[in-house]
Amino acid sequence: MAYFFQQLLNALQLGSIYALIALGYTMVYGILTMINFAHGDLFMVGAFFCFLLAVYLKLSFVPTLLLSMLGVACLGVIIERLAYKPLRTAPRVSAIITALGVGLFLENFTLALSPYPKHIPPLLKNVTWTVGELSISSLQVLVIVLSLGLMLILDFVVWRTKAGMAMRAISWDKTIVPLMGVSVNKIISLTFAIGTGLGGAAGVLYSLAYPVIDPYMGIMVGWKAFICAVVGGIGNVRGAMIGGFILGAVEILVAAFFPSTYRDFVAFTLLLVLLILKPYGILGRPQPQKV
């Protein structure tokens, strides 16, 4: 039984990171009906910001986290302005190709600066508590609690504030909302800032939990987070969170009870079956209320 709970804890840690990244995909899709494939690489940039701030400026955990989030959010807004805005009325496929291009640019730019994997120094002292047969590390608790906290704040912003209401309104109807006096550009920038900022936060948390980072780290994680967003119902914020935790749990628990070689095979078969049963994702609807 302790074994099961230990694995559940592992699943929560992985799932909360997937969920944080999935939020970025889903928010951008909700507001622009565009898949920002550069998001996984923005997550990687977040991890590299964390490395730079922690190693060269010797900042402690909280300023590192906040500055990394801010840095990635600014980068996200700049990318939207320069790369995506000119294509807002172009076919969606062009925008997606542009996003892939931006992702490749970020990867290769980081690669050109230094191709070596980097080690993130421990920003916080790690304590491992033993409860019965369960090992709980303070890092695990931090990752889970912080991710959940950020998601709660986001949920509040989207559902309880004016800006959130504007986001939801734009995802309903892009042509009518400006007539109501809402600045669409500002709201889109804000959405990008929040979505990529969360990705940056995920990058920092990820690089604390898995402290070796490299320029390619965002590719696989990005794809998986994208799958989470789709499984949860793309465009739906709560769906992305649920999707993240589902994929985390499936990946960890499959490897826990089957030979680990079958992990991805079983995990993704399960997700496929889920999508066959619910083609729009768990919380998605054919005409869903997005972001």
Added chain:
Amino acid sequence: MKKTIVGMVLLIVCALFAGGCSKDDASQIKIGLIAELTGDIPAVGASCKNAAEMAVAEVNAAGGIQLGDKKFKIKLIIEDNAGKADQSASAAQKLITQNKVVAIVGPNASRYALPAAEIAESGKVALITPWSTAPKATLNSRTGASKKYVFRACFIDPFQGGVVAKFTLDNLKSRKAAVLYDVASEYNKGIAEIFKAVYEQNGGKIVAFETYTTNDKDFSSQLTKIRQAAPEIIFLPNYYSEVPLQIQQAKRLGITAPFIGADAWGSEELLKLCGSDCEGYYFSTHYAADAAGETTRKFIADYRSRYSTTPDDVAALTYDSFGLLKQALATAGKNDRQAVRDALAGIPRYDGVTGIMQFREGSGDPVKSAVILKIRDGKFTWFANAKP
């Protein structure tokens, strides 16, 4: 407008071709190098490139290699395989058809050496891989016999896996071991399976045999499973960029059993990425920088003065690969692919900086000893030798 653009494109194409061929005079021996300069193991590529440039510079400083009645300088053509199997193959193709090299050194990791070796074999150009220990690299994929054009400067995994398994049993007195390895990578998979077989043959028990795939960062599920199996030692036959993550995550899960590794640990990068987490662990590798003989010490000193870092096993093996090639060129006496290949195959014994290599008739695999290193005070230190 259109004409100008076409003209410019033509000009650029011409310039590229001209640039590629203009220096192509007959008094040069062209040797290709394929290295992992970018990708997931860039430290391996960097060591390989450094050692290669040093070996070539030494030859050229001495005036070149005597072929017949004339001395030829070596021209090194370096290709990056970006840590990808397909780019390794295309790099080999390019070196053979476009650059017309006489022989190729590299790639290093087995998963890249395998595709490049196939191209070299079919292109009839000798290829020496410094660091690829997977048996398949020098074997014909269809017949299982030895490849004719592929050689290596290192021992192979059936030997290395056996060395680690026996060391784990005899010196570390363990009877229950666990293995965590990358199932998608040729080298990791091969050595894990050999370790398992030898360990079990000699009275040990493998209590957990867990896998992951390349680029995974979360090993918590597999490590929790390993913790459950309570092994006395854990074997991680994985690359230096992943091992620190695995060890750190294991410690966080409360695993106290020690770890043991193989030659893919042997990069200085491992020490940087690990911090103090890898202290006291053992791994098998090709040579020990701190227990070196005369020629090896000279190599280490030269390398240090050039790059101000201690050469790792990849650097030493690359240097030996060039040593083999130098000898083969001198024996062949001409700048010809087939002659160089025949001369390489005819070398019975070579005293390199990584020790004595003995080649058997018709096989590109040298027989040589391994060393066991211990990580002590943040340094690789010699612990034991293992004879073939």
